[in-house]
Amino acid sequence: MGLVEVQNHGFEGLDHNVMTAPLEKLVNWSRARSSWPASFGLACCAIEMMATGGSHYDIARLGMEVFRASPRQADVMIVAGRVSQKMAPVLRQIYDQMMEPKWVISMGVCASSGGMFNNYAIVQGVDQIVPVDVYAPGCPPGPETLLHAITTLHAKIESGELLRRRSETGAGANIMVEQRDGQGMSQMVTIGQSS
Amino acid sequence: MSDTVDEAAADEQAPDDEAPDLVYGAPRTEVRGQQVIHPRRDEWRRTALELLNDGWNMCMDVTAVDYGTYGPGRDLPTGVDPERFEVVVSLLSYERRERLRVRIQVPEDDPTVDSLYAVYPGTDFLEREVFDLFGITFSGHPDLSRILMPETWEGHPLRKDYSTGAIPVQFKAPSQ
Amino acid sequence: MTVTDQESTMDNTTVDTGLAEGKGQLHLLPRRDAVLRMSEVAAAAAIDGELLPEENDQTMIVNMGPVHPSTHGVLRLMLELDGETVRRSKPIIGYLHTGMEKTGESLTYLQGPTNVTRMDYASPLFNELVFSMAVEELLGLELPPRAVWIRTLMCELNRISSHLLSMATGGMDIGAVSMMIYGWREREQVLRFFQKVTGLRMNHNYIRPGGVAADLPDDWEADLTALMDMLPPRLEEYDVLMTGQPIWRDRLQGVGVISQQEAIALSATGPVLRSTGVSWDLRRDMPYLVYDELEFDVLVGSYGDAFDRYAIRLNEIRESIRIVRQIIEKMPLGDYRIQDAKVTPPPRARIDESMEALIHHFKLFTEGFKVPEGEVYVAVESPRGELGCYLVSDGGPKPYRMHIRGPSFVNLQVMPHMMADGFLADAVAVIASVDPVLGEVDR
Numbered sequence: 074m075g076l077v078e079v080q081n082h083g084f085e086g087l088d089h090n091v092m093t094a095p096l097e098k099l100v101n102w103s104r105a106r107s108s109w110p111a112s113f114g115l116a117c118c119a120i121e122m123m124a125t126g127g128s129h130y131d132i133a134r135l136g137m138e139v140f141r142a143s144p145r146q147a148d149v150m151i152v153a154g155r156v157s158q159k160m161a162p163v164l165r166q167i168y169d170q171m172m173e174p175k176w177v178i179s180m181g182v183c184a185s186s187g188g189m190f191n192n193y194a195i196v197q198g199v200d201q202i203v204p205v206d207v208y209a210p211g212c213p214p215g216p217e218t219l220l221h222a223i224t225t226l227h228a229k230i231e232s233g234e235l236l237r238r239r240s241e242t243g244a245g246a247n248i249m250v251e252q253r254d255g256q257g258m259s260q261m262v263t264i265g266q267s268s
Numbered sequence: 269m270s271d272t273v274d275e276a277a278a279d280e281q282a283p284d285d286e287a288p289d290l291v292y293g294a295p296r297t298e299v300r301g302q303q304v305i306h307p308r309r310d311e312w313r314r315t316a317l318e319l320l321n322d323g324w325n326m327c328m329d330v331t332a333v334d335y336g337t338y339g340p341g342r343d344l345p346t347g348v349d350p351e352r353f354e355v356v357v358s359l360l361s362y363e364r365r366e367r368l369r370v371r372i373q374v375p376e377d378d379p380t381v382d383s384l385y386a387v388y389p390g391t392d393f394l395e396r397e398v399f400d401l402f403g404i405t406f407s408g409h410p411d412l413s414r415i416l417m418p419e420t421w422e423g424h425p426l427r428k429d430y431s432t433g434a435i436p437v438q439f440k441a442p443s444q
Numbered sequence: 445m446t447v448t449d450q451e452s453t454m455d456n457t458t459v460d461t462g463l464a465e466g467k468g469q470l471h472l473l474p475r476r477d478a479v480l481r482m483s484e485v486a487a488a489a490a491i492d493g494e495l496l497p498e499e500n501d502q503t504m505i506v507n508m509g510p511v512h513p514s515t516h517g518v519l520r521l522m523l524e525l526d527g528e529t530v531r532r533s534k535p536i537i538g539y540l541h542t543g544m545e546k547t548g549e550s551l552t553y554l555q556g557p558t559n560v561t562r563m564d565y566a567s568p569l570f571n572e573l574v575f576s577m578a579v580e581e582l583l584g585l586e587l588p589p590r591a592v593w594i595r596t597l598m599c600e601l602n603r604i605s606s607h608l609l610s611m612a613t614g615g616m617d618i619g620a621v622s623m624m625i626y627g628w629r630e631r632e633q634v635l636r637f638f639q640k641v642t643g644l645r646m647n648h649n650y651i652r653p654g655g656v657a658a659d660l661p662d663d664w665e666a667d668l669t670a671l672m673d674m675l676p677p678r679l680e681e682y683d684v685l686m687t688g689q690p691i692w693r694d695r696l697q698g699v700g701v702i703s704q705q706e707a708i709a710l711s712a713t714g715p716v717l718r719s720t721g722v723s724w725d726l727r728r729d730m731p732y733l734v735y736d737e738l739e740f741d742v743l744v745g746s747y748g749d750a751f752d753r754y755a756i757r758l759n760e761i762r763e764s765i766r767i768v769r770q771i772i773e774k775m776p777l778g779d780y781r782i783q784d785a786k787v788t789p790p791p792r793a794r795i796d797e798s799m800e801a802l803i804h805h806f807k808l809f810t811e812g813f814k815v816p817e818g819e820v821y822v823a824v825e826s827p828r829g830e831l832g833c834y835l836v837s838d839g840g841p842k843p844y845r846m847h848i849r850g851p852s853f854v855n856l857q858v859m860p861h862m863m864a865d866g867f868l869a870d871a872v873a874v875i876a877s878v879d880p881v882l883g884e885v886d887r
Binding site for chain 2: 468469470473479481483537538541543545546547550581582708709710711712713724729730817818819820821823830832834836838839840844845847849853854856857886887
Binding site for chain 1: 510511512513517518538539540541542543544546547558559562565566609612613624625628629631632635645646647882883886
């Protein structure tokens with residue numbers, strides 16, 4: 074343990090000990106309370122996400138009213154809407170451009186599982202592309218559901234559970250599924266893997 | 269051109285049971301109060317210009333239908349042979365406050381139609397979509413490339429021989 | 445067909461369109477080379493830094509979107525910039541393509557509105573309306589008056605909420621960020637009424653073939669009157685914040701100008717068309733529902749610029765308030781859906797009592813009702829323009845072909861012509877003024 078390790082790995086470079094535990098708690102506390110979302114509103118769920126940002130539901134009291142356009146400045150990516158085949162590489166690129174630590178909320182059923190569109194054009198769940206931390210069901214999920222998802226995520230950030238799990242398992246659910254595209258071919262895909 | 273108009277007017281006033289009802293040189297049918305004409309594919313460009321000059325000033329929609337698996341017979345006038353594809357164009361006239369639909373039969377082995385881009389420039393995107401989803405090419409279109417699917421996609425999704433691509437799920441739809 | 449084959453025909457000034465100059469409407473477009481004809485592969489190469497044949501020392505090709513705070517969804521624009529001026533542009537869409545028309549062929553007519561309603565997600569009731577009207581046209585149904593009046597009421601409220609959304613996001617894009625908060629404040633009140641009536645804030649599946657899904661609640665008149673009384677003072681706040689404000693005017697006046705002939709040639713409809721001075725509104729000129737019994741004005745602009753489009757939308761909210769007040773007075777009593785057992789499901793309470801009701805319910809929700817063969821095209825005036833539905837039926841319980849003519853899809857063609865020779869900052873204003881909803885663009 075030395076200064077170089079801290080500089081390279083941040084807090085992960087420090088072993089858990091009685092000196093750094095309160096510091097980690099402070100860091101997790103602050104990360105939870107000011108996680109800025111990357112604007113990734115795609116379809117109808119984006120409208121409800123904007124409604125959550127409005128004054129009635131007010132996402133600003135959770136510290137998240139700044140939807141950063143640049144992924145470099147964002148912590149949470151709320152995938153709001155259906156992800157089409159053409160959009161999937163763009164989604165992955167935005168996710169890769171975000172800085173660690175980053176989290177993903179899959180908002181709505183289209184993002185979580187393909188929703189009502191079980192066809193050639195929609196990716197059946199964004200967890201085939203990016204590792205998802207919280208799934209918010211609904212079509213579209215009302216602002217209350219989205220706020221519930223956000224507070225769930227904040228609770229998990231604050232307890233440090235997510236970062237611990239990622240370092241152990243390489244993130245995600247790791248479910249194997251057979252995916253077909255509209256052209257009759259099928260391939261085995263692992264859901265919920267980050268690379 | 270005036271000959272055709274007079275002929276069409278004469279036909280409309282005194283319809284003959286055997287002669288087809290010709291409007292702008294193409295057979296006409298009426299479906300639920302809407303006028304539909306069925307020009308031939310090789311006469312389409314001429315007919316389109318005639319329509320524009322006669323006051324059908326807006327082209328609202330260009331779409332296509334794949335009648336490959338259509339069970340019942342199609343409602344076509346005599347003299348019009350059904351083909352696998354149909355390009356359907358919907359026109360609107362401000363003065364008449366009426367709509368006119370145009371159905372052009374397009375065969376499967378030569379899916380090409382004249383483009384309407386020079387007559388109605390608003391068909392730019394609409395024809396690209398028909399090309400993308402059905403594979404019907406429009407000759408004379410400045411940039412006929414895929415618009416909805418990725419450019420490297422193979423296949424034309426809205427054709428009837430292209431499956432929906434559904435992943436089988438545990439709960440099946442009712443009538444499968 | 446490989447992409448490279450296309451590149452040789454990319455220049456639309458030399459392609460053989462098959463017509464001599466002067467025929468057709470192409471010559472009416474003064475800036476027909478405003479559209480950048482470039483394939484996506486070439487666009488990717490441009491972004492990577494390779495020099496394209498179109499580029500020279502003067503111009504640069506820049507990509508805007510699809511993930512962009514101001515593109516109103518996943519719209520991608522390739523812009524050819526000469527310094528700060530946009531010379532040519534190309535909208536690239538397809539990032540939200542959901543295959544809804546293909547999915548629609550495997551859903552019954554009762555499930556159809558759930559699919560169609562998610563196309564134009566800012567005004568979902570209009571999609572449901574046009575689909576239901578097309579199905580009813582094929583079935584030859586005549587609806588009870590109350591059903592038609594309820595549909596008109598809900599659609600006009602949806603027009604109000606859609607225009608509020610468009611002004612909220614448009615205001616934020618131009619820079620009046622507080623407009624976002626104000627617009628959503630009013631929109632929440634309308635959505636609250638929708639939730640009371642339909643059960644959902646968005647994507648309601650309320651307007652179904654045969655009528656509407658449920659009757660209005662008992663206190664709807666009081667709720668709506670309160671809502672209609674609340675809105676006009678708030679609209680005056682918008683006038684103070686935006687319409688009369690010099691910075692807003694400077695940013696929107698004279699930006700994105702098109703002429704009447706261009707708009708008609710490019711098949712533009714809705715506020716885009718009316719801003720040029722063409723007075724065409726399907727509600728008045730080809731009436732449907734009960735618009736021929738209601739009094740309202742059609743707003744028309746004079747300059748064809750972005751400010752006209754914004755002003756038309758703002759005042760269309762006022763006209764819709766006027767219409768809703770008339771509907772509150774004139775709403776008839778009666779059935780909210782047609783009592784035809786072959787089409788509408790029986791009330792849930794009857795299922796326990798009657799075997800027939802149970803069988804009807806079962807058949808309607810599993811197999812669906814059969815619609816006679818034929819084809820029909822029906823159109824309504826949505827907040828964005830003419831929304832049409834072309835439906836082909838083969839006599840079965842599912843549509844053979846369902847096509848929705850999305851107004852934003854066709855209006856997008858106007859954008860390169862509006863953006864040509866404007867500044868890059870004006871491109872944002874142009875997109876906000878056209879107000880595309882990418883769900884119905886890509887379907």
